[in-house]
Amino acid sequence: MKVIITGAAGCIGKQLVETLLQQSYQxxxxxxxxxxxxxxxxxxxxxxxITSDEFLHWVEQVRPQGVIHLASVLQISKTLTRELAYKIDVQATENLTNLCAQIGVEKFVITTSGAAYGYHPENINSLITEDRPTKGNMDYFYSDHKAQVEQIMANAVDTYPDMKQVILRPGAIIGPNFEGPVVNLFEQRIITGLIGYPGPFNFIWSLDVVDYLVEAVTTDITGQFNVAGDGALSMRQIAKRLNKSYLPLPPLLIQAALSILKPLGIIQYGPEQVKFIKYRPVLDNSKIKQQFNHQPRYTSEQALDAYLQLSSTDVEQ
Structure with a gap:
């Protein structure tokens, strides 16, 4: 079986390539x-x-049976603008999806995110199942782009019914040699939060994501799936496990500070970011546990403990 992996140099991509090679896939x-x-x-x-014609020509020449599309933008910067991120996240995904259907790709697997559901008041004290519409937030590029990608895939189901697809929506991914915004949070000297809002995190081990991707591309499973360990941890609980101070602040104070700091160019986040702590989605993982053979190695709590154990071992070495 020929499998194309985009975003193969990322943390998940590298682990996925190694895993598929060990199983003798091309x-x-x-x-x-x-x-x-x-x-x-x-x-x-x-x-x-992946935004280039050269990439599309290469996919057409390979003519794979399966595609695992991981390439996306995690953070924007002065050089990687929201406009460029849109081309990578949304336009390139649409172009790739259309091409794959045209050349007869049998299985298209893509990762979006729990952020595709958006950060909304109805998230509070609610487990989000796959039945919840993916309605990302316009003022957060990552959430917005993931929701747009979900719409592209929904359209593809109707337009290209012969191409089977799986959408995986991970929570906060952590694991061996993993990097990203969540790990950056762990590195802060003081973990800050909001008074009255726990800021829950679903964690999923990176190797679990890899195993789900492999099973998704090599079986007849189709559909959309939340990817998370059981349970969630609040920011206070995370700080305790990190042996760091937790400082909950009034939401209005944070909004005021961000409204000053962003125009000065000190930080890239504005006052709208407060809702991304207030209304963090907590994912229900019942569907993936029922339909996939693979089961999560760890609960959210165990995943964080395993990550911290790895980190402490690296420091000692």
């Missing part, structure tokens, strides 16, 4: 970054920009 991997892999029999790597 792996075609691509990323805008240089090849991060040693010499591997069965691996063909191309350094490509």
């Amino acid at each position: 792996v075609f991997a691509t990323d805008i970054k240089p090849n991060p892999f040693p010499q591997h029999a069965g691996l063909i790597y191309q350094q490509l920009d």
Whole structure:
């Protein structure tokens, strides 16, 4: 089976490539970054920009049976603007989806995020199932783009019924050698939160995400699935496990500070970011546990403890 993996140089992508190669799949991997892999029999790597025609020509030449689309933007910056992020996240995904259907790809697997549901008041004290509409927040590019990608995939189900698809919506991913905004949170000297809002986190181990991706592309499973360990941890509980101080602040104070600091260019976040702590989605994982053979290695609590154990071992070494 030929499988194309985009975003193959990312944390999940690298682990996924290694896993599929061990299972003797014919792996075609691509990323805008240089090849991060040693010499591997069965691996063909191309350094490509997924927004380019060259990338689409390469996919057409490979003609895979399966595609696992991981490439996306986690954070924007002065050089990686929201406009460019839109081209990568949304336009490139739509172009790839259309091409895959046209060349007869049998299975299209994509990761979006729990952020696709959006950060809304109805999230409070509510487990979110896959029946909840994905209505991201316009003022948060990541949530907005993931919701738009979900709409592209929903349209593809109607337009290209012969191409089976799986959408995985992970919670906060942590694991070996994993990087990202969640890990950045752990590195803060003081964990800040909001008075009256616990800011819950669903954690999922990175190797669990890899195992779900492999099962998704190699079986007849289709549909949308939340990917999370059982339970959730509040920001206060996270701070306690990190052995760091927890400082809950009034939401209005945070909004006022952000409204001053963002125009000065000190931070990239504005006052609208407060709702992303207030209304963090907590994902119900019942569906994926029922329909996939793979089961999460850890609960959310155990995943954080395992990550911290790895981190302490690295420090000691």
